[in-house]
Amino acid sequence: MDTAAMDRDLETLRAGRHAWARLPIPEKLRYLDALAQRTENVAERQVRAALAAKGIAPGSPAAAEEWLGGPVVQARVVRQLRQSLHDVLHHGVPQLPPGSVRQRANGRVAVQVFPASLTDRATLPGFSAEVWMQGGVTPHTLADHMAGFYKQPEPDGAVSLVLGAGNVASIGPLDAVDALFVHGRVVLLKFNPVNAYLGPFVEEAFADLIHDGYVRTAYGGADVGAYLCGHPAVDTVHVTGSDKTHDAIVFGPGPEGAKRKRENQPINTKPITSELGNVSPVVVVPGPFTAAELRFHAENVATQMTNNAGFNCNAAKV
Known part of the structure; x- marks a missing residue:
């Protein structure tokens, strides 16, 4: 485990965290444009590597999963996020389609977020998805609860550690995109050992952000993850994995960790978000x-x- 290299990467990220947070939206849009183009550039090579790693025959029905779960969904989310930031730039908040906001019988506001386009309706007919807002939000105040980071006149930056998923190729990169463009944080993305072969393709897709000091990557097992989670230069953690991984980060491993969990005595008090099965x-x-x-x-x-x-x-x- 090369702790010196990780320390240098975190030092670079901390040096650029405020600059990234305060970067004008047009500059962030240019990074998204580059990410979209580079995602397309690496797509075929990335899928070939995934098929080889999983022993899936090219051209088989299962091969389509690697396209849909990897570069296709990554490109789609980047494109949608670009539209949202464009709306924030010109309107202050993302623009919702007419008729997408309603109040449920209990008074809570529900916002239909899918389908959002003719393409959505054509590819997944009959499906819809809503976001239910917290109590107290009304249709008139809904905009006050959207794009909150971009309402700050001079936000402070932060360093986010993203512990990437080991199952689906797009999860780790898109968790990094969320931290960068939704929350205004620079990112250290650690790859899961199961799919660390994806690293070179992700690094190529994120090349502009890496070059300018806003993204760094790390590889290794649980020892690397533990070192980074406890590092004083890391402000927040996002993990995709099992509940046991989450508990080991927050409370520590083994019987002592289980005891601390029962007593609600965390050893890591950094803000942590999780997707745990x-x-x-x-x-x-x-x-x-x-x-x-x-x-x-x-x-x-x-x-x-x-x-x-x-x-x-x-x-x-x-």
Whole structure:
């Protein structure tokens, strides 16, 4: 474990954290444009490497998963984020389609965020998604709760450690994108040993941000993760993994860590966000359903368990 190299990387990130946070939106849009183009440039090579690593035959149905779970979704999110930042630049907040905001029976505000385009409707007909706002938010005050980072006149920067996922190729890079462009933080992205082969492609896609000192990468196992989580130069942590990984970071490993968890005595008090598997239910409501509709929904439930062999944090498991 080369702690000196990690220390240097964190020193670089800390030196640039305030500059990144205060960078004008047009400059950030240029970084997003470069990221989108470079994501396209590495896409085919990245997918070939993933297929080889997983033993998947090129051209097989399973090969499509590596496109959809990797460069395709990464490019899509970057494109959508670019549109949101463009809206923030010109309107102060992302612009919502007409009719997308409603109040539920209990008074809570719900915002339909999908479908948001004709492409969404064509590719996933019949699907929709809403964000339910916290109590106290009204349709008139909704904009006050959007793009909060960009409402600050001179925000302070921070260093975010992103512990990348070992399952889906786009999760780690997009967690980094979220920290950078939504929260205004510079990023140290640590790759999971399971898919560390993705590192060179991600580094190529993020080359402009790396060159200018806003992103760094790290490789290694639990010892590297533990060193970085406890490093004084790291302000926040985001982890995709198991609940055991989260608990080891916050409370420490083994029986002593379990005891500290029971007593709520964390050893790491840094703000931490986590995506730790999924115990979300599939809720089946009364019909009437046609045979075709039942088959359609059954296929979607089954696909959650077969896509990427079921190793997806966004796949309901109950």
